[in-house]
Amino acid sequence: MKRLLVTVMLVVIASSALAAASVVPRKNGAESRAQAKSATTSAGVVERRVPNQNTPSLTPSRAPVNALRGAGVVVRGSTVKSAKFRELAKELDTSGLLKDLADGLNEVFVLRQNLGLRFTECGEPNAYYDPETREVSVCFELIEDYYESMADTYDTEDELDDAVAGAFLFVFFHEIGHALIDLLDVPITGREEDAADQLSVWMLVDGEDGDKAVLDAAISFYSGDASEATIDEGDYADEHALNQQRFYNMVCWVYGSDPDGYADLVSDGNLPEARAERCENEYSQLDRSWSKLLEGHLQ
Numbered sequence: 001m002k003r004l005l006v007t008v009m010l011v012v013i014a015s016s017a018l019a020a021a022s023v024v025p026r027k028n029g030a031e032s033r034a035q036a037k038s039a040t041t042s043a044g045v046v047e048r049r050v051p052n053q054n055t056p057s058l059t060p061s062r063a064p065v066n067a068l069r070g071a072g073v074v075v076r077g078s079t080v081k082s083a084k085f086r087e088l089a090k091e092l093d094t095s096g097l098l099k100d101l102a103d104g105l106n107e108v109f110v111l112r113q114n115l116g117l118r119f120t121e122c123g124e125p126n127a128y129y130d131p132e133t134r135e136v137s138v139c140f141e142l143i144e145d146y147y148e149s150m151a152d153t154y155d156t157e158d159e160l161d162d163a164v165a166g167a168f169l170f171v172f173f174h175e176i177g178h179a180l181i182d183l184l185d186v187p188i189t190g191r192e193e194d195a196a197d198q199l200s201v202w203m204l205v206d207g208e209d210g211d212k213a214v215l216d217a218a219i220s221f222y223s224g225d226a227s228e229a230t231i232d233e234g235d236y237a238d239e240h241a242l243n244q245q246r247f248y249n250m251v252c253w254v255y256g257s258d259p260d261g262y263a264d265l266v267s268d269g270n271l272p273e274a275r276a277e278r279c280e281n282e283y284s285q286l287d288r289s290w291s292k293l294l295e296g297h298l299q
């Protein structure tokens with residue numbers, strides 16, 4: 001099941017659909033990001049590139065049940081208020097990125113209601129699922145923010161495009177996680193935010209570049225303002241785990257999905273050995289749990 005979804009990811013990444021987002025003006029602003037770079041370096045995450053294999057076909061072998069039932073994941077038009085995002089909105093619309101993601105999700109999940117996907121202007125870098133409208137919205141400001149905060153971490157524009165695409169995909173599937181938990185009434189104990197992170201990693205990690213997407217997203221927690229943030233009581237009280245904890249969870253689960261393949265995450269000092277010892281079990285528990293929770297909701 002995951003393989004199908006990851007297939008879509010790869011096509012999306014391979015076709016550089018999100019590279020359309022590079023129309024966001026690249027600001028220099030190196031001064032504000034100097035710290036981001038050093039923080040990332042201290043986190044020491046090394047990019048891990050898996051060679052592209054053949055681009056898999058997206059053609060479904062049969063009509064998805066959602067289409068027959070008239071419910072499923074649908075793309076909504078983007079909402080733009082200010083001129084500065086108009087070009088980005090157009091590029092993203094014509095790229096077909098959300099359509100590809102919607103098609104991939106419809107091939108995998110059986111939904112009894114529509115789930116909308118949209119890019120929108122929010123006034124802040126964010127992405128969210130709204131249970132009232134049953135829509136996942138990704139803000140243009142979030143994509144812009146990734147470009148700005150991660151610019152100093154990557155050497156070339158292509159690497160930056162890939163990293164932004166990775167961070168976007170992680171956040172997108174995190175929000176899809178919230179949506180599935182709501183629409184499919186998936187039982188969750190513990191924090192839903194942690195569960196949504198798990199689901200996103202679980203959907204991405206088996207892919208050729210999906211694991212890299214998770215690592216890029218993890219790095220984004222150390223980029224820009226996030227790297228400079230001092231932790232206050234509000235952060236401890238927040239429904240999300242601390243950025244640093246989310247970083248180590250994500251690295252742990254990627255490592256745990258393939259400890260031999262990712263041995264360098266430990267040897268390079270990105271993942272402390274004390275945590276690494278538990279990661280294979282953590283990932284296999286996560287894998288078993290989500291497989292079971294989503295049973296009966298798959299095409």
Ligand SMILES: [Zn+2]
Nearest residue numbers: 174178193196
């Ligand atoms: Zn969330």
